[in-house]
Amino acid sequence: MVTSSTWAVDNGGVDIVLNGVSLGLVNGGGFGGFTDFAIVSDFVEGTNTLDFVVSNAEPGVNPTGLRVELRGTVELPSEAPSITIQPKDQTAIVGETVTLSVLADGTPPLSYQWRLGGSNLAEALEATLTLTAIAANQAGNYDVLVRNAAGSVTSGVAIVTGPWVPNSDTSKWIGPRGETSAAAGGDYVYRLVVDLTGLDPATAFITGRWSTDNLGLDILLNGVSTGLRNDAQYGGYTEFRLVRGFLPGTNTLDFKLNNADPTGGYTGLRVEGLRGGAVKGMAVHPPTIDTPPRDRLAVEGDQVTFTVEAGGTPPLSYQWLFGDQVLPGETNPRFVLPSVTRGQSGDYTVVVSNVVSVVRSRAAKLKVLERIPGLFNTGVGADGAVLADYALDPHYRLVTNADGPSDQALVEDSTLFPIVGGPWVANTAGSKWIGPRGDTAGAAGGDYAYEVSFDLTGFDPSTVFLLGAWATDNAGMDVLLNGQSTGLFNGNQFATWTEFVLTTGFVAGRNTLRFVVNNASEGWTGLRVNNLRAGAERTSAQDLVLAIARSGDRIVLSWPTSAPGFLVFATDSLSAPNWLLVAEPVVISGDRHTVNLPLGAGARFFRLQK
Structure with a gap:
């Protein structure tokens, strides 16, 4: 008989005793997990006893317990093989080593033949199958046929998959080649054509989920970006839903992805659960602003993008405006200002029209702030150019x-x-x-x-x-x-x-x-x-307050350090002013500019000016 099992104890596993004889098997792992053990000899005919000796460490009252998961086999004369432990499913990345194993019982000798998809694998004749540096074409269903003189048995199927979502009965991976291990790096676009002839495009929708290797950059409907990305890549699915942007008749759905490795490597697209619908016939709907452009705050030089989502019977026409000024050529749902200036601050709207009517969005306010100098990325010099390694x-x-x-x-x-x-x-x-x-x-x-x-x-x-x-x-x-x-x-x-x-x-x-x-x-x-x-925003001189305080026989003038470049001027009269620069220096104290003056006699008036 052979027993291969696990045990857990609280606190210590002191020994396992077989038929009164110590086996010297100790469980120091305690109760947080299982400790494996195997007994392969010293069994006797008939009744056998296994004693599990556990020590409760505390001298006083304390919880204690034993947990055993026990399994065993015994060989009988002319016993046909049986599977005790089935091979397990594995997920692997190309280049890794994958190990499949089976535990079988039966009268020896036992022979093994591993198979992939029902076909025998050469030299795969042991209880353990090792796939070194696994390739993409080695993914699939593995089993093992176990034989002896009394018969044979086939194990259950162990599925070996790559990191990609496995193929199913409803969809499979596609790519530029049947085997893409050396596919070029760069962008790939897969196009699906959908015909809405006889259907109302304003009521159409398409939903599904996609997986990509590497990034899913965008889904474009009729050449227009939907902004839908798949950052999860190939290990799972990202769901998507399209409800606007459809046209009468032929529509195109482009799935754009990027193969990141510039030297080439695996790439592909998987679309699953794709379905859609629309109302029969052609109703006529006026344009609607479903999602208006939103306000934006930006820094000089930033790229700013305004978008609108509109409904209504297609085709829809778009025209963007700055204030009431028409912006030539800006006739798409997406409007980009590539490098904004402060002069482009203001209100932006879009007019959407079709054969029925016209609608104008609410104003989206753009505020462009002056860029603050002296902010740098990591690893660059004073000119913003990247530095050499180790600099x-x-x-x-x-x-x-x-x-x-x-x-x-x-x-x-x-x-x-x-x-x-x-x-x-x-x-x-x-x-x-x-x-x-x-x-x-x-x-x-x-x-x-x-x-x-x-x-x-x-x-x-x-x-x-x-x-x-x-x-x-x-x-x-x-x-x-x-x-x-x-x-x-x-x-x-x-x-x-x-x-x-x-x-x-x-x-x-x-x-x-x-x-x-x-x-x-x-x-x-x-x-x-x-x-x-x-x-x-720059500090405005109109916002400055010149503070005056007396300190003994002197007065202290102060104003914020956020307003640099100002000097203090004084006059004895406002009716006939003669503004003269004061001789005392400007000193920075904390977050204030200060000027310390003698008190003097009579009235004096002060102001800041550049």
């Missing part, structure tokens, strides 16, 4: 460094893992990864904090709008603005960007942003900040 980042410094005492943040080596070939977000012409070393393979685990500063002198801190994106290895724990937590957390870590926006907590003059990163264990760590920018 010192001149803008970010390490104020917390788990790896040592240095406050220097260095541009990481872009020729090494994990930058080259991923999994970190790839370096670009706009930013690079920085860290405590140029090569952080041995960087200490713990917290790292990278600080960058910028100056708001001349800007109103209450109007600041700061935004960007960050990636971290490992978690981005917080972003501190002027030493105060903003609660921003980057759980996406290093494979993608996490965007952030800050609108409060700014002060006049110098401000600091501190990005806190935790390295979970010794090894690679770094920070990447991209597209960091901010805008604000």
